[in-house]
Amino acid sequence: MTAVNRHASRGLPPLLVPLLAGGLVVLALGVYGRVHTPTGFAVGVAGFSAALPMKAWLTTGAFVLAIVQVVSALSMWGRLGITIPPGVHRWSGRLAFLLTIPVAFHCLYALGLQYDVPRVLAHSLLGCFFYGVFTAKMLALPRRDAPGWTLPLLGGLAFTGLVGLWLTSSFWFFTVIGIKV
Template identity: 75%
Template sequence: MTIPQPQQQQAVPKQNSAPYLMPLLVGGLVAVALGVYGRAHTPTGYAVGLSGFTGAQAMKSWLATGTFVLAIVQVVSALAMYGKLPGVQAPSWTGTLHRWSGRVAFLLSVPVAFHCLYALGAQFDVPRVLIHSLLGTFFYGVFVAKMLSLPKKGLPGWTLPLLGGLAFTTLTGLWLTSSFWFFTTFGITF
């Protein structure tokens, strides 16, 4: 009786996943660093103020609303660019609109985030504020991961839509726990 010999299996070359995981790692580090800073930093109670607003909360609410509206433009323009809107042929300027709406949205979000971190810090005593603090740090982590993933060639096709969807979903939660809350609690003020 002969004993069957195991068949030789072809060696599958290992694919180096480090270049694809690096954006996620850096994004995670950014989120953690912002959370640690927000928690360890002694809040000052003030940070920045733009003229034309009655106070910091109104300023942050309107800038966050502008950011949120531009994020909607981001989602719609991305869907149009990738042919995911039935019956819609994306105009040639859709890519430019997508890039610039993203840039402006980011710029609008910076004074809001700066004020939140520097003036208020990460707070965990009120559920709404806890959720808002966690979403804020997560948003910038996802944003960094998405931006670092953009120049990577060979990423799975679902990578950018997933990161973009996470960024939009997180921004929606941020807007609901800040601007929407402010407007429904104090009214629409400038």
């Protein structure tokens, strides 16, 4: 078997469960966000003046850590010519994800999935997409039989989703409302 055939045989079957689980997360978040009656009030904005500044700053922190993720991933894959310790990639990812949890909770619980304003619709859909891709990436991570493009693709999609979330939330907040804490 040639190298090309060997890599071709590692196609999508190992990714079926991670991709299905990610798709179910997207669907579950979207359905919950749509059928749940939003409460309209924030929960746990400790240290912030209101929910919007909390969400803007936590999302900005996750966005900065996502950039660290991309740089450290490029280093791990030998694309930078420098070595960044693997722990930097793991911990920046963990911290970025943790920063998104209170934001996502507030968005789903207090606001739900909204579709009246195009920016808000895009933001709602990107949130569902981000968590679905993140789920697929985490489930594909231990799969040694997955194609070599799996983690860069899923990581890139997660990064793209987070950038979209930041642009439709934090960037919008800082440019329209202003920089507030």
